[in-house]
Amino acid sequence: MSLSKPFINRPVATSLLMLGLVLVGAVAFELLPVAPLPQVDFPTIQIDADLPGASAETMASSVATPLERALSDISGIASMTSASSLGTTNIAVQFDLSRNIDAAAQDVQTAINAAGGKLPKSLPSPPTYHKVNPADFTILSLALTSDTLPLPEIDRYADDFIATQISQVAGVGLVDFHGEQKPAIRVRINPDKIAQLGLSLEDFRTVLGASTVNGPKGNLDGPHRAVVLDATDQVFDADAYAKLVVAYKNGAPIRIADVGTAVDAAEDAKEAAWVQDKRTIIIDIHKQPGFNVVETIRRIKERLPALIASLPPSVKVTIAGDRTQTIEASVHDVQVTLAITVCLVVLVIFLFLRNFWATVIPGVAIPLSLIATFGIMYLLGYSLDNLSLMGLTIAVGFVVDDAIVVIENIHRHIERGLQPRDAAIEGAQEVTFTVVSMTTSLIAVFIPVLFMTGIVGRLFREFAMTVGAAIVMSGLISLTVTPTMCARLIRHHRPDEHGRVYRVCERVFDAMLRFYDRGLRGVLRHPAMTLAATAATLAATIYGYTIMPKGFFPEEDTGLILGVAEAAPDTSFAAMADRIQGLGHIVMADPNVDNVYYWIGPNPTVSQGRMMINLKPRSERAASAGQVIARLKPKLSQVQGIALFMQVRQDIQVGGRPSKTQYQYTLQDGNSDELARWGRQSSKRN
Numbered sequence: 001m002s003l004s005k006p007f008i009n010r011p012v013a014t015s016l017l018m019l020g021l022v023l024v025g026a027v028a029f030e031l032l033p034v035a036p037l038p039q040v041d042f043p044t045i046q047i048d049a050d051l052p053g054a055s056a057e058t059m060a061s062s063v064a065t066p067l068e069r070a071l072s073d074i075s076g077i078a079s080m081t082s083a084s085s086l087g088t089t090n091i092a093v094q095f096d097l098s099r100n101i102d103a104a105a106q107d108v109q110t111a112i113n114a115a116g117g118k119l120p121k122s123l124p125s126p127p128t129y130h131k132v133n134p135a136d137f138t139i140l141s142l143a144l145t146s147d148t149l150p151l152p153e154i155d156r157y158a159d160d161f162i163a164t165q166i167s168q169v170a171g172v173g174l175v176d177f178h179g180e181q182k183p184a185i186r187v188r189i190n191p192d193k194i195a196q197l198g199l200s201l202e203d204f205r206t207v208l209g210a211s212t213v214n215g216p217k218g219n220l221d222g223p224h225r226a227v228v229l230d231a232t233d234q235v236f237d238a239d240a241y242a243k244l245v246v247a248y249k250n251g252a253p254i255r256i257a258d259v260g261t262a263v264d265a266a267e268d269a270k271e272a273a274w275v276q277d278k279r280t281i282i283i284d285i286h287k288q289p290g291f292n293v294v295e296t297i298r299r300i301k302e303r304l305p306a307l308i309a310s311l312p313p314s315v316k317v318t319i320a321g322d323r324t325q326t327i328e329a330s331v332h333d334v335q336v337t338l339a340i341t342v343c344l345v346v347l348v349i350f351l352f353l354r355n356f357w358a359t360v361i362p363g364v365a366i367p368l369s370l371i372a373t374f375g376i377m378y379l380l381g382y383s384l385d386n387l388s389l390m391g392l393t394i395a396v397g398f399v400v401d402d403a404i405v406v407i408e409n410i411h412r413h414i415e416r417g418l419q420p421r422d423a424a425i426e427g428a429q430e431v432t433f434t435v436v437s438m439t440t441s442l443i444a445v446f447i448p449v450l451f452m453t454g455i456v457g458r459l460f461r462e463f464a465m466t467v468g469a470a471i472v473m474s475g476l477i478s479l480t481v482t483p484t485m486c487a488r489l490i491r492h493h494r495p496d497e498h499g500r501v502y503r504v505c506e507r508v509f510d511a512m513l514r515f516y517d518r519g520l521r522g523v524l525r526h527p528a529m530t531l532a533a534t535a536a537t538l539a540a541t542i543y544g545y546t547i548m549p550k551g552f553f554p555e556e557d558t559g560l561i562l563g564v565a566e567a568a569p570d571t572s573f574a575a576m577a578d579r580i581q582g583l584g585h586i587v588m589a590d591p592n593v594d595n596v597y598y599w600i601g602p603n604p605t606v607s608q609g610r611m612m613i614n615l616k617p618r619s620e621r622a623a624s625a626g627q628v629i630a631r632l633k634p635k636l637s638q639v640q641g642i643a644l645f646m647q648v649r650q651d652i653q654v655g656g657r658p659s660k661t662q663y664q665y666t667l668q669d670g671n672s673d674e675l676a677r678w679g680r681q682s683s684k685r686n
Contacts, residue, residue: 004428007480008421014484018368018477025371028378033292035383036327038462040455043095045108047071049127051120052087056569056605059084062120067091067127070115074107085605086270092132097458101131139293140300141321141612142283143275143597148314151279152183152266157311158281165307166285171296173288178599178610179273179281181266185241189260197249197259204256207246211235238262270573270606273599275320277584282320282597297324320597321614326558334389341396342366349404352509354502357489358411362403365482369399369474376469382462391466398442398467399474402435403482410486424487432479439475443468557618557625558648563587563611565598567642571607576600579642580609586635587613592621592628611644 007014049063064082068091071080076099082091095104112127119127144158158177167175189204217229235241241262245253256262273282285300287293308317345366350359370392382388409431413423449464451457523530565580580600587596598611615625623631625648636644 002425002429003432004479004483005425007484008424008428008487011484011488014481018481021368021372021375025374028375029371029384032374032378033383034294034327034331035287035385036293036331037385038387038459039289039383040097040458042455043097043099043101043104044132045093045095045101045105045129046132047091047093047108047112047127047129049089049119049123050087050125051089051123054087054120056084056086059087059089063123063127064089064091066115066118067112070111071108074104074111076104083605097454105129105131137286137323138284138321139287139323140285140297140319141597142285143318143320144281144283145275145278145316145318146312146314149312150264151179151181151281152264154315155181155266155281156183157315158283161310162307162317163283165303166283166300169296169299169303171288171291171293171299172285174284174286176284176286177281178284179279180268180271181281182268184265184267185235185238185262186265186269187241187256187260187262189256193259197247197254199247199254199259204246207244208241211241211244238264268601271599271601272573272577273597274581274584275318275597276588276595277581280597282599293327294324297322320595321560321612323560325617326560331384331386331389334386334393338370338389338393338396341393342370345396345400349400351505353407354505355411355490357491358407361407361482361485361489362400364485365403365474365477366396366400368481369470369477370395372473372477373466373470376473377466380462380465380469382466385462387459387463388466391463392470395467395470395474398471402438402474402478405431405434405438406478406482407486407490410483411490414490420490421487424483427486428479428483435475435478439471442471556648559615559618559625561613561615561625561629561646561648563598563613563644563646565600565609565611565642565644567607569605569607571641573601573606575641576606576609579639580611582639583611583636583642583644586639587611587632590628590632592616592623613646 007017047067049059049067051059051063054062060082064084067089068080068082071077071091071093074093076096077093078096079094080091082089084090093104093108095101108129112129116126142162144154144162146154155177159182163175163177166172187204187208189201191201194200194204211233212235214234217231219226219228235244239262242255242257244256246256246259247254273280275282287296304317311317346359346363349362350356353359373392373395377383377388406428410420410424410427413427414420416423418426446464446468449457449460452460563583565583567576567579571579577600580598584596584598587593592615594614594616596611596613598609600606600609613628615621615628621628629646629648632646
């Protein structure tokens with residue numbers, strides 16, 4: 001029995017089936033998330049431990065080392081990196097991609113408990129851990145500034161009014177801060193004065209801790225009513241702290257104001273962020289896996305006006321970074337390439353077949369196969385990204401082969417005098433095995449990609465599955481829809497019925513055939529020379545492969561440059577702030593730069609900073625991102641005591657260690673000797 005015969009005999013049902021595939025694929029296309037690259041979950045866990053006041057060396061030897069030894073006993077660890085600075089240690093543990101993140105988290109907790117006995121007893125709290133995914137990049141960055149309000153007040157608005165509301169938007173994952181300035185009270189005590197009074201800093205710490213506890217007061221029970229006692233016993237401002245009584249000497253109270261001062265300040269004084277040389281609070285918004293990046297940012301921007309309206313007029317909210325532009329442009333370019341590919345394939349078919357309906361049939365089969373593939377992609381949880389769309393673009397050349405094989409064989413039977421319906425049944429039955437074998441062989445080409453391990457395998461698995469799904473749908477459509485359309489549309493034409501275009505193309509093809517015949521005869525007359533040319537070509541190919549630069553992904557101009565600023569480890573916060581601002585001034589002066597924002601502290605160390613350089617749209621600047629980096633390097637090297645390593649920001653990067661925002665950086669073009677020399681000069685000056 002012919003597989004195609006039921007469909008040929010039931011053209012209405014076949015048409016409805018085709019329409020159903022189109023509708024399902026169109027709906028799936030709208031539901032597919034948009035992303036620059038396939039979603040790859042890196043099983044990564046970050047451990048944080050704090051010991052206020054401890055030096056970086058103490059943190060590394062007393063905290064990081066015991067934790068690393070305990071963590072190294074866990075199986076399946078791909079890499080483990082740590083960074084220790086004043087009072088804090090961060091350890092990033094990345095597991096094999098096959099490792100379940102939840103099971104790995106339990107092993108990490110067990111290792112932390114095992115290392116507890118070797119950690120300093122003065123740790124204020126046990127080490128904590130949380131799951132991170134370096135692939136969840138920042139999709140939107142907001143900057144909050146004000147000309148009148150202090151930074152702690154701006155931070156309160158950023159946390160209470162902006163971040164809490166944005167985190168509720170569908171598709172938003174992590175929301176974190178740079179330059180965070182949580183409101184706090186800083187109490188400064190004169191050690192000479194308290195020594196004269198016979199007091200210690202511990203006395204002040206105890207009083208400060210007990211003076212702001214909103215504890216229970218009890219209740220009063222009467223014959224008819226019970227009253228719960230309630231009193232305001234919390235201290236909220238610096239003036240109230242200054243009036244706190246620490247002790248009594250000779251019957252007189254000793255207040256904090258007598259031996260020191262209390263001021264309103266920030267909780268972390270060694271953290272700062274700037275946007276265009278102005279102090280700011282940066283809010284970084286990360287996407288949630290499986291959501292449409294473009295749609296998520298659209299929802300955020302729709303809510304922003306209402307959120308901004310709830311803030312004081314003196315607080316200004318600006319979009320410092322927006323990944324929508326590059327993602328939309330990248331995906332749009334691939335979609336345009338896909339459309340052009342389909343048009344070129346159809347044009348080539350027309351030039352060779354020179355039959356309108358014979359061209360229309362594969363012209364319908366190609367988009368139908370691609371649209372049906374969208375439904376399979378949705379069921380597999382894939383996204384519309386550069387790799388999946390590239391797979392569809394490549395698949396265009398594959399999916400058209402099946403339709404052409406079926407059409408040519410059916411057309412051959414029509415020219416022999418069979419009726420179109422009988423020719424469609426017989427012709428499709430003859431090539432069924434051929435189409436199945438072609439489909440199977442093409443799918444087999446991509447099977448090794450499915451077995452690739454590591455990050456590369458995870459990324460290109462979606463590419464291989466997308467191409468395979470398109471090929472399968474092409475085979476099914478070629479054996480069902482294509483012969484049905486041939487039975488209804490293709491008719492036999494006598495040679496004298498062909499038009500001028502047909503005859504012109506025929507003469508061109510005959511000339512090409514004669515040229516090929518002469519060339520083939522010439523090659524066959526000189527076999528030794530032909531084999532020598534083949535060997536030389538093979539040798540040149542191998543040599544070219546060895547000298548060709550290799551990389552994970554080609555560098556593309558995304559309009560965003562990432563910079564990592566490093567200074568000597570003993571650089572103070574004030575010195576680091578001055579130096580990174582100096583770098584910022586140079587970057588801002590470049591005519592190709594739209595805006596720049598940067599921050600320092602506290603993670604991983606105060607002596608390191610991050611800089612995000614947003615370039616103007618490609619149509620508005622004369623230089624590419626790589627050229628901008630090359631032009632900035634000599635100017636940036638003039639800032640003494642600090643080095644800025646820059647690279648074009650890609651959508652996914654592998655290597656390095658996660659930072660506070662869970663990026664992974666790879667430092668490039670660094671001169672460690674020069675940086676060390678700057679560090680020694682800085683130490684001598686200080």
